[in-house]
Amino acid sequence: MSGSASSRHGGTGEAQPPRIIVGISGASGAVYGVRALDQLRAAGVETHLIVTRSAHLTLSQELGMRPADIAERASVCHNVQNIGASISSGSFRTLGMLIAPCSVRTMSEIASGVTSSLMSRAADVVLKERRKLVLMLRETPLHLGHLRTMTALAEMGAILMPPVPAFYAKPRSLEEMVDHSVGRALDLFGIDSGKVARWEGMNADREACPKPGGDAS
DSSP, X not given: OXXXXXXXXXXXXXXXXXXXXXXXXXXXXXXXXXXHHHHHHHXXXXXXXXXXXXXXXXXXXXXXXXXXXXXXXXXXXXXTTOTTSGGGSTTSOOSEEEEEEEOHHHHHHXXXXXXXXXXXXXXXXXXXXXXXXXXXXXXXXXXXXXHHHHHHHHHXXXXXXXXXXXXXXXXXXXXXXXXXHHHHHHHTTTOOOSOOOOOOOOHHHHHHSXXXXXXXX
């Protein structure tokens, strides 16, 4: 992680680990949120988790996880209805917020500015404070209403990042595909999870230049 990501407690001089808010909505793909928490913990990042009620159903259906199972992966777990939580204020400093996966409902509520839950309130705070808001939107195909909402969010400063597999990395398992997508999302916050297969160019590109001492003609 870059040194610029760290912050300090006000006036104490005590080093404060970087913080990120992680939201898990009810869309399919709950594993993205789970792996994000795991990668952030490994990177030494403090995580503040919000899980919607629909997401708990998805976590149970797709991964067999109970609320306690997901909560223990986070540094702090917030009730989605607790509008008075620390992360509802812009004075609580974070690197931003990742919603993985992000449902159309959550995306639309954020775009409307009507913050009826801690999920949308925290996202609204991140936008108003000009911090990073990354939405791993899980929906396809998209109709015009979805596209207009995505455009509005992009204009507000959010980053729309559907978890599209990177086949150039030649993943050998579903886990590697998920980890790569999550790692690329964390790249946007300046966090290197060590899970991204970095593109180094085509093999032909590397072989095109002559070796030192070779024939340059």
